[in-house]
Amino acid sequence: MNKKLTKEQKQILKRCLWDRPITPEQFYGIIKGQYTYPGASRAFYIARLLEYANWFDIKKIFKPKEICALWNDEVRRYVRAKSIKEGMDFACKILHGNTLSYTR
Secondary structure, three states: OOOOOHHHHHHHHHHOOOOOOHHHHHHHHHHHOOOOOOOOHHHEEEEEEEOOOOOOHHOOOOOOOHHHHOOOOHHHHHHHHHHHHHHHHHHHHHHHOOOOOOOO
16 A cells, blocks of 8 residues: 555544454555455445545545545445435536436
8 A cells, every 4th residue: 555644534544443453554455456354345345434434534535536436336235324325426427427327
């Protein structure tokens, strides 16, 4: 993992990991596809980020287009909140030209 996380970025990621024995750097690496951790898929961890951090905090770590590039049906299945699913669908349609069109 090439990127050095700031103290603020580490704190944001730590809030997503309250029940996971991984570091913020490992979590970042999983999201970026540079690291794997047994027991859960990358899609699970991406959904975890979206559910436990707000959009403005996520943008302090990842570019919106990076997150939208990861938004897919597998990640969507792990996201429980309808508002997050709809928000991501909308944001990705605008930011990334993602043509996912869900009517839930």
